[in-house]
Amino acid sequence: MEQQFVLVPGAWLGGWCWKYLHPLLREEGHEVYTPTLTGLGEREHLSHCEVDLETxxxxxVNVLEYNDLTDVVLLGHSYAGLVVTGVAERVPERLKHMVYLDALIPMNDDPVSAAEFYPLDEWKTMEAAAEDHAGGWPLPDDHSGWVGISDEDTEWMREKAVPHPLDTFRQQVNVGTPDVSLPTSYILCTQSGMDGSTLDMIRQLCEQREWQLGELDTGHWPMVSIPQQLSHQLLEVH
Known part of the structure; x- marks a missing residue:
């Protein structure tokens, strides 16, 4: 059965990051949307000090509404886990399935920001780096996401990545009351730099929330490192 996928990239990335995954889903007869968030990718020129999580x-939300999309499989990667959480709060009637791809997820029903997932000293380092890049956090050289990615694709990603508007990390998303009727999946990348206790915590949360759990033995950017395996996982959501 044909699905409508909306794939939302995480920090530093744009719709360009799905170039290997997009054709794999299209070949199976699915409709695929790969929007770029404001201030990133080809929309880098729209970055300004007021770009935040709500933006x-x-x-x-506008991609869904202006394209009249319903029964959508909505995927959020990394930081965009909080973006799609906010989307589900606003337009749950347009969604069929939520997918968190190695993503930030609320631990409970309280409002949460991306900044809260980082230790204070690390957050201070991020803020200092953003001050030197007009409020954008540049892609760190030592990011663990490179596991499994070729030298050629590493160069391509570094060339395309832009500093991420850090105010998007400061603003909290209103989680509200989760719609337990909305099927949800989490795809965990086991070599993305998370320690064993964090991996186990995510597994336990998925079990408690009755989410589908898939695991990929790769780094943080599976859409580049192992797109074929990722496509298989996405085609199994229901």
Whole structure:
């Protein structure tokens, strides 16, 4: 059965990051949307000091509404886990399935920001780096996401990545009351730099919430490192 996928990239990335995954889903007869969030990718020129999490949530809500999309499989990668959480709060009637791809997820029903997932000293380092890049956090050289990615694709990604508007990390998303009727999946990348206790915590959360759990033995950017395996996981969501 044909699905409608909306794939939302994480920090530093744009719709360009799905170039290997997009054709794999299309070949199976599915409709695929790969929007770029404001201030990133080809929309880098729209970056300004007022771009925040709400801006990015509205980006995706507008993609759904202006394209008249319903029964959508909505995927959020990394930081965009909080973006799609906000989208689900605003337009749950347009969604069929939520997919968190190695993503930030609320631990409970309280409002949460991306900044809260980082230790204070690491957050201070991120803020200092953003001050030197007009409020954008540049892609760190030592990011663990490179596991499994070729030298050629590493160069391509570094060339395309842009500093991420850090105010999007400061603003909290209103989680609200989760719609337990909305099927949800989490795809965990086991070599993305998370320690064993964090991996186990995510597994336990998925079990508690009755989410589908898939695991990929790769780094943080499976859409580049192992797109074929990722496509198989996405085609199994229901």
């Amino acid at each position: 990015h949530i509205t980006d995706i």
